[in-house]
Amino acid sequence: MNYEIIIAGFGGQGILSAGRIISVSAILEGKNTTWFPSYGPEMRGGTANCHVIVSDGEIGSPIINNPDVLICMTKPAIDKFESYVKNTGFILADMSLVGEDKIKSSKKQIFSIDAAKKAGEMGHKAYAMLIMIGKLIKETKIFKPETVEKALYEVLKPELHRLIPDDMAALAMGMEM
Amino acid sequence: MPKRLHPKSLENTIMHYCPGCSHGIAHRVIAEVIDELGIEGKIVGIASVGCSYNNYLYFKFDMQQAAHGRAPAVATGVKRVHPENVVFTYQGDGDLAAIGTAEIIHAAARGEKITTIFINNAIYGMTSGQMAPTTLIGQVTTTSPLGRDTSLQGFPLKMSEILSQIDGAVFVERVSMHDVKHILSAKRAIKKAFKVQMAGLGFSIVEVLSTCPTNWRLSPVDSAKWVEDNMMEYYKLGNYKGAELEV
Amino acid sequence: MPKKVLIKGNEAIGEAIIRAGCRHYFGYPITPQNELTNYMSKYMPEAGGVFIQAESEIAAINMVYGAAGAGARAITSSSSPGISLKQEGISYIAGAEVPAVVVNVMRCGPGLGGIMPGQSDYFQAVKGGGHGDYRNIVLAPNNGQELYELTVKAFDLADKYRVLVMVMADGALGQMMENVEFKDKETPYKIDKPWATTGSGMKRKKNYITSVYINPDELEAVNIRLQAKYKEIEKEEVLFEETDCEGADIIICAYGLAARITRNVMKLAAEESIKVGLLRPITLWPFPKDAVGSLADKTDVIMSVELSAGQMVEDVRLAVNGKKPVHFYGRTGGNLPTQKEILNEIKRVLEKEVK
Numbered sequence: 094m095n096y097e098i099i100i101a102g103f104g105g106q107g108i109l110s111a112g113r114i115i116s117v118s119a120i121l122e123g124k125n126t127t128w129f130p131s132y133g134p135e136m137r138g139g140t141a142n143c144h145v146i147v148s149d150g151e152i153g154s155p156i157i158n159n160p161d162v163l164i165c166m167t168k169p170a171i172d173k174f175e176s177y178v179k180n181t182g183f184i185l186a187d188m189s190l191v192g193e194d195k196i197k198s199s200k201k202q203i204f205s206i207d208a209a210k211k212a213g214e215m216g217h218k219a220y221a222m223l224i225m226i227g228k229l230i231k232e233t234k235i236f237k238p239e240t241v242e243k244a245l246y247e248v249l250k251p252e253l254h255r256l257i258p259d260d261m262a263a264l265a266m267g268m269e270m
Numbered sequence: 271m272p273k274r275l276h277p278k279s280l281e282n283t284i285m286h287y288c289p290g291c292s293h294g295i296a297h298r299v300i301a302e303v304i305d306e307l308g309i310e311g312k313i314v315g316i317a318s319v320g321c322s323y324n325n326y327l328y329f330k331f332d333m334q335q336a337a338h339g340r341a342p343a344v345a346t347g348v349k350r351v352h353p354e355n356v357v358f359t360y361q362g363d364g365d366l367a368a369i370g371t372a373e374i375i376h377a378a379a380r381g382e383k384i385t386t387i388f389i390n391n392a393i394y395g396m397t398s399g400q401m402a403p404t405t406l407i408g409q410v411t412t413t414s415p416l417g418r419d420t421s422l423q424g425f426p427l428k429m430s431e432i433l434s435q436i437d438g439a440v441f442v443e444r445v446s447m448h449d450v451k452h453i454l455s456a457k458r459a460i461k462k463a464f465k466v467q468m469a470g471l472g473f474s475i476v477e478v479l480s481t482c483p484t485n486w487r488l489s490p491v492d493s494a495k496w497v498e499d500n501m502m503e504y505y506k507l508g509n510y511k512g513a514e515l516e517v
Numbered sequence: 518m519p520k521k522v523l524i525k526g527n528e529a530i531g532e533a534i535i536r537a538g539c540r541h542y543f544g545y546p547i548t549p550q551n552e553l554t555n556y557m558s559k560y561m562p563e564a565g566g567v568f569i570q571a572e573s574e575i576a577a578i579n580m581v582y583g584a585a586g587a588g589a590r591a592i593t594s595s596s597s598p599g600i601s602l603k604q605e606g607i608s609y610i611a612g613a614e615v616p617a618v619v620v621n622v623m624r625c626g627p628g629l630g631g632i633m634p635g636q637s638d639y640f641q642a643v644k645g646g647g648h649g650d651y652r653n654i655v656l657a658p659n660n661g662q663e664l665y666e667l668t669v670k671a672f673d674l675a676d677k678y679r680v681l682v683m684v685m686a687d688g689a690l691g692q693m694m695e696n697v698e699f700k701d702k703e704t705p706y707k708i709d710k711p712w713a714t715t716g717s718g719m720k721r722k723k724n725y726i727t728s729v730y731i732n733p734d735e736l737e738a739v740n741i742r743l744q745a746k747y748k749e750i751e752k753e754e755v756l757f758e759e760t761d762c763e764g765a766d767i768i769i770c771a772y773g774l775a776a777r778i779t780r781n782v783m784k785l786a787a788e789e790s791i792k793v794g795l796l797r798p799i800t801l802w803p804f805p806k807d808a809v810g811s812l813a814d815k816t817d818v819i820m821s822v823e824l825s826a827g828q829m830v831e832d833v834r835l836a837v838n839g840k841k842p843v844h845f846y847g848r849t850g851g852n853l854p855t856q857k858e859i860l861n862e863i864k865r866v867l868e869k870e871v872k
């Protein structure tokens with residue numbers, strides 16, 4: 094098993110944390126993982142992305158040329174990475190942030206997820222990334238949903254632990270979509 | 271309202287600085303002064319290493335980029351080739367008061383006829399908020415996570431006071447840019463500093479108390495207040511040398 | 518059982534420093550190694566150690582010279598432009614035979630350059646950097662685990678030979694997170710340092726540490742001793758990793774991040790029935806000369822892949838010594854070669870060299 098995932102969007106959307114949640118979940122299930130963030134001048138422009146690899150075997154380059162999965166939280170992000178997605182791979186795109194037109198015109202296998210809006214209704218935009226991870230789990234069985242709960246305790250600051258039940262509800266919602 | 275016109279010496283582009291950062295204001299003020307003195311054709315600026323590393327993209331006159339802390343030495347070279355030109359360095363507190371301490375002290379000691387604009391924001395902006403030599407006592411930074419402790423990290427450097435002790439430094443003033451009133455007096459100081467250089471009197475420097483909302487983790491409004499409440503307390507504004515000079 | 522943790526490369530180095538028993542860190546901020554300096558500012562005091570943010574890289578390396586001369590394990594870290602500034606101190610440390618460790622999380626140059634990953638400090642690290650006839654041991658980790666283990670090892674090697682050891686990573690390795698397993702307990706190499714400037718306590722003759730010898734014969738004797746020590750290190754301490762080299766169509770020499778990218782290329786190439794081998798130097802100095810030289814018996818074409826304009830390739834050519842063609846592929850400016858690019862270059866080279 095080897096999954097190469099790019100998560101892309103704007104700073105403040107929880108892009109880098111989502112990557113860490115995936116990586117920590119992978120470790121908790123005994124897998125190898127790498128997490129590589131965009132850093133430097135790119136960050137100043139407000140964009141954020143990270144490359145996450147989860148594998149049973151040894152991981153080569155942490156930098157992904159052709160992802161199996163692209164999780165897109167903005168339109169510029171899909172414009173930048175779409176063409177690199179493997180033919181056997183797929184895209185998870187946020188419906189409202191990426192836009193219906195863009196999603197409809199994509200030549201790759203693409204899932205339109207109403208994550209940001211649903212997260213807003215749940216009271217916090219941070220849940221959007223968990224909805225996305227839920228959908229990722231559904232499509233790939235990359236790890237067990239329970240593992241994410243343990244990962245959240247490791248990744249989130251203690252003062253955010255009280256939100257974990259809601260995070261898990263968002264994850265479950267994503268798995269239904 | 272001629273004041274609101276875009277200064278000729280400033281490129282018409284969007285700067286990369288964060289909202290509420292003093293760098294952008296300082297650039298504008300310098301450009302206005304240069305316009306008013308009519309020296310666009312003979313000014314040469316030296317960019318240093320810090321958030322303003324690429325300000326040669328924003329100023330519309332000749333500039334040269336220097337290694338971290340070395341701007342006063344580079345300026346010395348530039349000035350000695352064309353003594354008739356007006357040469358200035360633009361340096362942050364990490365650049366000027368840490369790694370570049372020797373260069374600034376000796377440029378002043380030589381009475382080098384250059385001007386330094388010293389942006390003191392009490393932190394390393396570019397590299398994500400480490401302690402600077404000018405970080406205040408108790409101030410939390412990424413390398414003083416428990417607050418600057420004088421028993422471990424010593425005391426903030428008062429560069430204007432230090433430089434004013436040097437005979438070759440003839441004009442030394444500390445200003446702030448956190449509100450309009452202070453910006454106007456900062457502009458007067460910067461203009462005078464350039465005039466001192468043009469009169470061939472010696473080394474001149476203006477220390478500008480500045481904001482770094484991003485790394486202070488404050489809003490732009492709270493940052494301005496932080497300058498007023500904390501920085502101005504430790505770093506007293508005013509002229510330290512050369513107020514009497516008629517230029 | 519030791520636990521696997523997800524940790525940034527820069528912080529894995531920080532953890533290694535503390536677990537190796539080093540209690541003296543001197544740094545100065547520079548991207549992309551800032552997380553290491555920040556980590557030290559928090560955890561060094563917690564471990565009862567000394568953290569100083571120096572006024573410059575020059576000051577930091579000289580603090581290392583002083584602390585290591587006084588008998589402590591001491592380290593400084595920086596990235597390319599800062600490492601250039603340290604070269605004077607590094608030369609003095611080599612001349613005075615003081616054991617010290619320096620970390621370089623490379624970005625790309627020349628000049629202020631950029632902050633993205635690079636490997637363009639190879640010449641500086643392995644051929645000297647500062648003035649004089651000296652060598653540093655240069656270790657090139659290629660993942661989080663090695664960042665940790667080789668940093669621990671760096672202190673042992675420094676103490677064993679009284680040399681400076683450089684750990685050379687790059688911005689990507691420093692910035693990425695990976696699963697790393699820390700040993701429950703490290704057992705640092707222990708050696709007496711009777712030469713250290715600890716204060717004589719009136720119990721021994723005075724010690725002095727210096728690199729200045731005005732008398733040519735004295736200085737030559739020092740140089741002869743240094744060279745003998747370097748010979749021994751070349752004999753004893755070479756590290757490398759060889760993968761699928763026997764009978765390969767082409768063998769790639771690459772270290773650090775470039776080696777990791779190459780590993781993916783090997784799989785990609787296998788799908789097209791091209792057999793690619795990898796020789797990964799782990800010590801850049803001492804360079805695995807014999808291992809690289811013997812590649813000529815295992816394949817017909819050798820290629821060096823680097824994040825530079827071609828630096829290690831010179832050592833590869835020296836080692837292969839004309840027995841087989843040696844090619845080069847690299848990218849600069851912080852751009853990383855893609856797997857496809859490297860594969861295309863492999864095909865182009867094979868077409869040219871193999872009839």
Ligand SMILES: Cc1ncc(C[n+]2csc(CCOP(=O)(O)OP(=O)(O)O)c2C)c(N)n1
Pocket residue numbers: 319320321322338361362363364365366389391393394395396397402482545546547548574598599602629
């Ligand atoms: C020799 C060298 N050391 C370190 C750095 C990394 N560096 C870049 S900017 C900077 C300091 C910035 O702080 P400051 O001068 O206060 O300017 P600011 O960013 O706050 O405007 C440092 C240390 C470098 N580029 N070169």
Ligand code: SF4
Pocket residue numbers: 286287288290291292293321391395396481482483484485
């Ligand atoms: S980091 Fe600080 S100094 Fe740099 S541009 Fe942003 S606010 Fe200004």
